[in-house]
Amino acid sequence: MGLLAALPILLAAPAAALAHDHGHGGGGAMADLIDGQGQTKGKATIRQGKDGIEVDVKAVGLPAGVHAVHVHTTGTCTGPDFTSAGGHWNPGKKQHGHDNPAGAHMGDMPNMTVGADGTGELRTVIKGGMLTGGAAPLLDADGAAVVVHAAADDYKTDPTGNAGGRLACGVIKAE
Known part of the structure; x- marks a missing residue:
């Protein structure tokens, strides 16, 4: 293959790598x-960042x-109650809640506010979390799930934050 024929391939390779990495x-x-x-009740997009997930x-x-949102330990979402997703992701064996001096679980995230139109968005970073690799990756052998709860997390009550039942669940899958 001549240099001119290979040029489009050489130029496309770095662009493809950047598009896949998203700078994270x-x-x-x-x-x-x-x-x-x-x-369907929504979607969670998860990326490895420099400070965490x-x-x-x-x-x-x-x-x-206001609804609690947590990462749960098992990548199974069997309805209607989604208890198959297990408890909160907690590789550090801490107590629940951002306001608990002995907390928080790695899977404890901020509450999400859902408007009158039924939509809500939550953006957060799980500090120190790793999708893969490390001592306690999120994507381990039994996977993990994102769960939206019926009530707000009170950020202190162990082990669930009094967040109520599980309204929605999604199995986390590597892209």
């Missing part, structure tokens, strides 16, 4: 959120109000 230094994952009847949850069709 690692691969990504996603989770399609469903309710107990299997209806970057999470962007976009919800639709949920009741208005």
Whole structure:
């Protein structure tokens, strides 16, 4: 192959690498959120960032109000109650809640406000979290899930934050 024939390939390779990396230094994952009847309730996009795991949850069709959002330990979302997702991701064996001096679980994220139109968005970073590699990666052998709860997290009550039932669940899958 001549140099001129190879030029388009050589020019495209760096662009393809940049498009896949998104400037976050690692691969990504996603989770399609469903309710107990299997209806779509949103999506979570997850990327490895330099300070931890970057999470962007976009919800639709949920009741208005404030809802807890957590990462749970098991990549299974069997409805209608999603207890198959296990407890909160907690590799550090801490207590629950950002306001708990003995907390928080790695999977404890801020609450998400859902408007009257049923939509909400949460963007956060799980500080120190790793998608893959390290001592306690999120994407381990049994996977993980993002769960949206019926009520707000009180940020202190161990082990659940009094967040109520599980409205929506999404299995986190590597992209």
